[in-house]
Amino acid sequence: MSVGDFGPWQEEVNKKTRDGVVDAWSASSLDDAQECSRKFMYRKILGYSQKDISSGKAQGLMTHEGINLAFFAGQPIDFAIAWALRKRAEMEQENGIKISDNDFAKSVIYIKSFYLKYEALFEALKTGKVKHIASEYSWEETIGGNNYRGIFDVLLYYPETHEVVIVDLKTTSKKQALEYGSSWWTSLSFSNQPTLYYAAVERMMEKELLPNISPKEYKGASIAIRYFVVGTTKSNPKKNKKPIRKRKTETDAEFEARKIQNQESQSEWEERLLKEYKEHIDELFIDQRVTLLPKEKKRRLLELESVIKTAENSKGVWPRNPNACDRWGTCHYMSVCIGQELLETSSKLIQISGKKKKELPFPIDF
Secondary structure (H helix, E strand, O other), rough: OOOOOOOOOOOOOOOOOOOOOOOEOOHEEEEEEEEHHHHHHHHHHEEEEOOOOOHHHHHHHHHHHHHHHOOOHHHOOHHHHHHHHHHHHHHHHHHHOOOOOOHHHHHHHHHHHHHOOOOOHHHHHHHHOOOEEEEEEEEEEOOEEEEEEEEEEEEEEEOOOEEEEEEEEEEEEEOOOOOOOOHHHHHHHHOOOOOHHHHHHHHHHHHHHHHHHOHHHOOOOEEEEEEEEEEOOOOOOOOOOOOOOOOOOOOOHHHHHHHEEEOOHHHHHHHHHHHHHHHHHHEEEEEEEEOOOOOHHHHHHHHHHHHHHHHHHEEEEEEEOOOHEEEEEEEOOOHHHOOOHHHHHHEEEEOOOOOOOOOOOOOOOO
């Protein structure tokens, strides 16, 4: 394969990038472009993504759905679990996979614990002391001559302090994310997402385009970004609740039966895990605001423009970055990059873009 020759999808790449690399940039597309130009092309231009959804990602998506669409809307836990269940069905339908019962159970425990941890905030949302503007809200804006788009997890308005607050929820097993003052938190101040989201809300307020709230309410309001981090777990039901040995008097069949009885049941495990989360709730759920000073915001927007220009200059070549191949585990595009597999027939990838969604197997009527 020669430089710039991307096989049967070369024509599709050329067509989609004729008037620009993408029609609008998101925080994730900027991240991909910075990390590896070839990965950006596979994922954001051609729409190929990893077919299998990791356990952690599945838990995160279901947890996001429940908390963003129910908790922040002032709806009870049952509604949150229903939204998580719907997300499970959606992922299974779109990717042709099975989300495990353990992953769903963990997301339910994260959701229940979140309601407990942020009980005061939930009460404020129910009573209107904090106003819920929108959840999972898609937006598109032109900022500094470039088109950007994204999805806000949640937008809130605090009448008492006259603030519009951008809420972003993260689920992670990274210890640094659960430690105030760590590099994980420090780097957020110059990450693509908060820079873009802050600028987008600022632009929407100028144009009086915030949804579900009168411009009179938020006129002159300050903007804040608040990150909520949920610590995830790798826990699963114990194979042995206590050490056992075969008794001299028992048969092999009797010993096998006793080993099965000694295994932790699904309900026992869920009860134990929920108890652990309640006992360590302040360690596993943290939140903090990320501040962007005007000078820093301006500098960051210039940096985003530079990322876009670099991506435009890469068009037609899409250079690979070998330093990024193992950054988050082996890249799932690796076998295509080195010519072992074709993109369109890879067993690891699925093309999501343009795929028509089917009706989900059950409705949720709130």
